[in-house]
Amino acid sequence: MPEIDVTWLLPGGGGGGMGPDGPVRLLGALPGDRVRYTERSRQGRTVIGDVDEIVEPSPDRRAPPCPLTARCGGCDLDALRPEAQLRAKAALIQHALRLDSPPVVHPSPRPSGYRARIKLGISGRSAGYYAARSHELVPVPHCGIARSELNAALPPLTRWLTETGADGLAEVELRSDGERVVYVFSSSGDVPRAVRDAMSALGDVALDGRRIAGDPSLELRLPELTLRASPKAFYQVNLELNAALVRFVVERIERIEPTRILDLYAGIGNFALPLAHQTGVPVLAVESEGQAIEDLKHSAARAGLSEKVAAFSLPVERLDPSREAFDAVVLDPPRAGAPGVVDKLLRNRPRRLIYIACYAPSAARDLRPALQAGYVVSEVVGFDLFPDTHHVETVVVLDRGKRGPTPRKRSRERRRRGPRT
Template sequence: MRIPLTIEALAPGGEGVGRHGELTAFVPWTAPGDRVLADVPPPRPGAATAHGALVELTAPGEARVAAPCRHFGPGPSPDAACGGCEWLHVAYPAQLAAKERSLHEALRRIGKLEPGSYPARPIVPSPSPLRYRARAKFHHDRAAGRLVFFRRRSHEPVRLRECHLLSPGLDALREAVGPALAAARLSPREVALEWSDAAGRGAAWLLLPEVTAPVRARAEALLRDVPSLQGLVLQAEGGQPVTAGDPVLRHARAPGRPEAGTQRSRPDVFQQANRGANARLVETALELLAPAGEDVLELHCGAGNFTGPLSEQARSVSAVEVQGPALDLARADLGGRNVRFFAGDALALARAFGREAGPGARRFGAALLDPPREGARGIGPALRDLGVPRAVYVSCDPATFARDLRACVEAGYRVAAVVPVDMFPQTHHVEGVALLER
């Protein structure tokens, strides 16, 4: 059925939300204040919500801006409906306000942490709302010989000719690698590209049906064909990564601040995609943690994004990570410093440290954890049993963040600060940082 709506807000999943009688409708490509006509499926009996499609923008709202990309917005054309951005039509301050709201709402709803019951700091914006990505995952449109994103909620490729999220270097690499993959007769199922402004070169990870000797020879040809590509990681589903050339890039830890040093990365190893916002994230986490002179436990250290700056302030860092190649990069950057690396599961190792220290002992003066989307179930009691007096939790998923903060509160911690950070402008994603104290 076709209904008129006034869009009241941006929902945590990214769609605009409006009400029609008893029905709450979620409509993509809409902005707060928009008046629209939307098609929604007839609501099932008793259902109070529906997901609709935008039919017409009857009057633009106060938060709406002109989207600068030809691929953004609804439409049947293979040039349109790119799934890469959600909010290119929403002014950046309105995006930030929506992200702040959605993080605190998750803490209230899932974490049972009422607003006002913990100190909330303003959201930290990304230094650039556009062209901020130094790495991204693509699909290879074999027919067109291009690296592309899919259309929103589909597996159809967009005929991607520009992207306003990619840094200029990464976008140029994307343009070069797509046709070169086709020329090298490589058909990856997925491609991750990474660009280093510091190196002026990039690297790629290719997920392939198989990695055989002829495939490796064709990968070498790809490297010859794209001089700005420094190296490749080739991987078959479930197989071990194999390298060609040198896929290890070096980045400035904080863009524009050479004194912060450099960090190694590889396209198959987790790294924050937005390097400018990452520098702010690291700064925020360390300011909250105040690790000076402490023995610090760092869980989920990855390639050492927080470990390097932590080691400069802390007395010692014990850094835990489960992924071998990430630890190799961290060790290459930080070996010889006051850091001990531990390979293994964060929770299991935190519990083992607690058993080693014995009841009542205090082995660490502070902890920092930065788990993947699934969060760190069980971490509250583990930190308490370790006697950790304060911890900073960095999260990319508000739901698991809220769940784990609740468990930390039940284990005796108090939430002493929450700071949202915007690592992904033009999308609904929001990072949360919390300080826990006991």
């Protein structure tokens, strides 16, 4: 059985190292471990394997703080000390983006108890997290990475499910704004009237994005603004570190003194509204989820920013950014990234692009056309929004290089040369 030193954290979780025939990927291995493994399959030269034995554990290992770790697949990095988690995430970003040195990764102000949203599967009369790569539900009496108010909301949920049953319910998301907790259920079929009626006992509840009882929207506070988040709207899970992420993005955009800003995958306006507030220039926000765009407009009106912020509920792929010029663009796509979108943005040659990625390889792929067009990476920074898991938020700042004419110069040159024949 071959043995390797696990030297890096993989972007999708698990550890990697160099085996006798090439790279090896192993789930359950952590950077610093020496392990014995069995090959399961191959992807090109890369061996995908299973760990049979940890021959020598990483010196950075610790006893996992959560008793559920072995069963619930959520915290795949909690057996690594926090400093080592940050180092591994910095190396992951460096590797994915082919940087000369590892970037700074800002730690979470809360190493545990940070998540402001948790989603549980429902089966029969109970709820739980899904076990790793399985449909099996693991009951969660307490989740170490969830905020305390969410943990306090778990026992009422368990009691409610036991008493009421959960016919037609598939999942429930517990969402917090740091104080108030709302329950957002999603259905897998018909939900009997009796179950719907009983939901009001839980307090503020929505089903499939629609209000059932109380007020299922949240109010998320940023230093100078408050953002509404309706049941279907995305918001960042780590409220404290998100404030630092927003500050970073706004500051980097402000530095170039933009005249028009484009915010793609805008959600409830986490970047768009602080950008408009801070820079005072027009911001166009694009987001596919209608409820999030309604939230964004509502929060903009409340902050007196309606004149500055235009918001559209639209898939980014349908936008034609070449119709309007933006000198600064922020993109914060989901994990799958924004394939083809950067190409379109380049037609206008914005001065600065900021790409925020929760999966660094998506950023590396999507930004390739910008690098080929002469853009340069000015800064890369990580934000550890998700301690104890392999996830990390990567922010890449790109600036237009000297290479390549701007569209205006190009058209002047074309006029000088005359029309193409």
